[in-house]
Amino acid sequence: MSADAAPADEISWWTLARRRARALAPHRLDYAGLSRSWRRDLLAGLTVAVVALPLALGFGVSSGLGAAAGLVTAVVAGAVAAVLGGSHLQVSGPTGAMTVVLLPVIARHGTEAVPVVAIMAGGLVVLAGVLGLGRLVAYIPWPVVEGFTFGIGIVIALQQVPLALDTPKAEGENAALVALRTIGDVDWHAALAPLGLVALVVVVCVVLPRLYRGVPASIVAVVLATLVAQVLHLDVDRIGALPDGLPAPHLPVVDLETTSALFSSALAVAALAALESLLSAHVADGMGDHLPRTRPNRELWGQGAANVASGLFGGLPATGAIARTAVNVRAGARTRVAALSHAAILALVVYLAAPWVARIPLSALAGVLLVTAAHMVDLRTAGAICRSGRSGAFVFVATLVVTVVFDLVLAVEVGVAVAAVLALRSMARASGLHREDPPDETVPDDEEQALLHEHIAVYRLDGALFFADVRRFLDELAQVTDVRVVVLRLSSVSVLDTSGAHALAQIVTDLQHRGIVVLLKGLRPAHRKVVEEVGVLDALQHENHLFEDLDLALEHARSHVRRQVREAHGTARMG
Structure with a gap:
């Protein structure tokens, strides 16, 4: 090799690194057309914020960290992912799938471990984006995705049992076992009031969209349930006092022993954050006409940074949220300003409306999340997969069962492995x-x-x-x-x-x-x-x-x- 060859190689590597950095960095083209669409973007952001508020509060409570942590996550992670992510339409924040993964972490290591897990997982997702692993999501079969989503819906519904009954959650990590043990210990006379609020919220969320499609049913249901609880002086658990502002960022104190103990949990959270975010962005691409498609590696970069930021502010790990992203697209969003404005509006709620939010009954949030879970349990799609052939049905059922019985990341691994084996078997037969x-x-x-x-x-x-x-x-x-x-x-x-x-x-x-x-x-x-x-x-x-x-x-x-x-x-x- 000549003496001039080494500098040429160095230049080529440097050029490659600069191109990768430019591909991951924000660009002015992210806001192309904003002068024409800013009104629609702001209105879409307001619409998403109204939908996201009860979900952020509910997922924060379900995770065990409290409603304030859910709001912080929606604000901080939502803003960072909107600026740095690879999708123009993605809305990020706390999700039901992430709370499912976090419950075993909290059971083993306590709530103080969650911000550490968020930061570690965020670093792993950033690394995945830098290494260009974003396109691997294309190799996940459709029955795996649907089985995963169906199973998450069931687990989220099971998680709401203690909140819906205003009963302390039983010990355990598996949502089904915890729900059964909780039902066995419930005082049914005391549970009548929260169950009534749950029923009210569910009815409003189901009926109101059929009568008035543009009205945000979840926020109306929560407000109505709160008014009923106040007027009738119902003895039900409430969200309680919220901070009147966002906490200051701080780096958790960790040591080598702690990071080693939490690494497997962080890896699971990172896998879920990457998977759910890329799937959500893919859904948004299919809904948004004539808009730039998601850049998957940049999306991983942005979601990783959002998780790091959320952990620094004491929040939960975050992902792209399919339901909120869909609302954003349907509301007419054209640029990422919509997701940014959603985060800003939620921040205003923290600063201006904390005393009113504190009065919301926890059972009302349980009702909202039960409706969300029901939307994820798509029986029509499940039936179509099961009728399509034994292979697809087996992959779907295997993924669903592992999701409910074990955990989400293992479910995806099992589903992909089963699908691969069946595909190889089919190829061999051909x-x-x-x-x-x-x-x-x-x-x-x-x-x-x-x-x-x-x-x-x-x-x-x-x-x-x-x-x-x-x-x-x-x-x-x-x-x-x-x-x-x-x-x-x-x-x-x-x-x-x-x-x-x-x-x-x-x-x-x-x-x-x-x-x-x-x-x-x-x-x-x-x-x-x-x-x-x-x-x-x-x-x-x-x-x-x-x-x-x-x-x-x-x-x-x-x-x-x-x-x-x-x-x-x-x-x-x-x-």
Whole structure:
């Protein structure tokens, strides 16, 4: 290498790093068209804030950190993700899926661990964005996504049981077990009032949108439930006092032992934050017409920074919120100013309306979250997946069950693994080994025809030759005993991995060890490298045993047969 080569390499790496930094950084084009759309953006932000307020309060309470933590998360994470994220329409904040992941963390390590987990997880998501891992979400199958969402809806509903009954939550990490234990300990006479408020909220949230589509049903339901509780002097649990401003940012004191204990939790939170945010942004892309599509790596960068910021302010881990993002798009948002204004309006609530928010009954928030959970349990989609075929149904059910019984990240891992195994099984079934009759037009006379059919076999490999299916091909070709030459047609092989190439080398070696000449026809250029590296070509008796044309391969096969027949006749005469 010349002396000038090193600086050239350094420049290329530096240029690559600068391009990656520019791709992740905010740009003035993020606000293109703002002069025309700012009114719609502000109105959309107000609409989303009205919807997000009860959800932020509810998810904060459900997580165990309290309503104030939910509001802080919606404000801080929502603003940071809006500025730095890769989507123009995404709205971020606390979500039900994240509270599901956080409950075991709080049970094991206490509420003080949550900001630390948020900061650690945010750093991991930022790293994923820098490394360009944003496009991996495209490899998650649809049944996994739907099973994941369906399961989250069930878990969120189960989490609301203690709040809906105004009963202390039972010990445990699994939402179903906690709900059952809580129901066993409830004072049903005292629970009548909160259950009545839950029913009121649910009815308003279900009926009001059908009568007046533009009215924010959740905020109306919460206000109405609060008024009923005040007027009737109901003895129900309330949100309680909120801070009259955002807390100052501070770095939690942690040590190596704490970070080691929390790393697995942070990894799970980071995986969920990345997954849910990218899925939500994907949904927004499908709803927003003629708008720039999400840049997934920048979206990870922005969501990671939002989680770090939320943790510094004592908030929860945050993700892109599908429901709030959908409201933002439907309200006419065109730029990220809508998500920014949503965060600003929620900040005003913290500063100006904290005394009124403190009076909201917790059971009213439980009602809002029960309706949210019901929207996530999409029976029509579940039925369509289950009717589409056994593979899709199995993946959907497996993901759903693991989500409810264990945890969300494990559910995605299991779902993707099951889907991959079933896809490989389907691919293997579509592959095949077929014996063909050689084309008659290549044979000059009847004697030659008989010789060809008797001593030459042509096999066509179809589909994929890979690790999941190599044993079947080996077993089938191991039974070939009645011929002198085998022509393997490879032009229909669409996938050939290292295991498949190794099996092909074994096939060649085994047949030739039994005195059968092997000719390969139609090896694709894309498979040439793996075949050469694994040693398939070395296993052939001669380098000329590789052909592009079937007629030439058959002519070569006939010459082998003629020579072997002549040698056999000569040996017989000498005997």
